[in-house]
């Protein structure tokens with residue numbers, strides 16, 4: 001069987017990048033995540049040389065500017081990392097005729113629907129992060145070379161890096177009650193599942209935009225409650241509206257993603273989020 005090699009921008013420190021690295025290594029891949037000093041991802045020529053030298057089969061771009069509130073202040077950096085960098089990686093992959101698997105977000109949607117968003121649904125980001133990520137998608141789709149995979153995902157939790165679930169459990173160990181918003185609903189997703197599902201898509205040699213998340217939906221409040229219960233803690237979760245938890249960036253009230261296109265192509269039905277959450281809490285939460 002042919003052994004594949006992946007270049008994974010964001011694979012050193014990123015939450016998804018590290019999960020993807022672990023899953024790929026477990027599946028026999030060689031993974032490369034050079035540091036910023038070893039490879040300047042903004043230099044297309046250097047990226048192409050790297051791809052040639054290491055006989056890279058796939059670039060899996062997990063690098064991004066992911067600070068949703070920070071993006072409102074630092075728009076330039078958000079667009080640099082979320083629009084310009086994917087464009088450079090896309091051009092390099094097109095030149096080298098290899099696949100780019102790029103990650104995007106549920107925040108490309110405005111949240112006015114109340115049924116899961118399909119890949120055909122109209123986008124309409126509410127904040128700078130969402131706008132910059134959508135621009136990244138558009139730059140890539142404008143130059144599609146038939147080996148482009150864009151995976152929109154959402155509400156990630158997993159090992160290797162702090163995340164919402166990890167923060168909630170830390171708070172729950174210290175406090176008797178915490179307040180969490182109930183009027184934002186999304187698709188909680190385990191990074192290790194997402195990594196496995198991403199490989200399924202790559203193996204099908206398919207192209208285009210896909211939604212990939214764990215099954216079901218939850219509010220932040222429900223996700224917090226389920227996390228605390230699964231960890232056997234006894235902190236009370238007080239539901240509050242978003243208006244009582246002001247944040248710089250506006251968030252969609254509803255951004256659940258419909259994965260039916262993914263399931264149709266791969267034959268895989270994503271694991272329910274509660275089960276995915278327990279996998280994380282039981283096996284990994286102590287090792288972050």
Ligand SMILES: NC(=O)c1ccc[n+]([C@@H]2O[C@H](COP(=O)([O-])OP(=O)(O)OC[C@H]3O[C@@H](n4cnc5c(N)ncnc54)[C@H](OP(=O)(O)O)[C@@H]3O)[C@@H](O)[C@H]2O)c1
Pocket residue numbers: 009010011012013014015016017036041061062063064065066081103104105106133153154155156157161
């Ligand atoms: N987290 C979520 O809930 C969520 C939801 C929906 C979609 N997504 C998407 O999923 C993807 C992965 O998200 P994540 O949560 O894993 O992000 P993350 O943990 O913030 O990781 C992003 C990584 O990008 C790296 N990076 C930034 N600039 C770089 C550069 N010039 N060269 C090399 N690496 C660079 C960062 O490295 P340094 O730390 O060294 O700067 C960081 O490790 C992103 O595309 C994100 O938009 C995430």
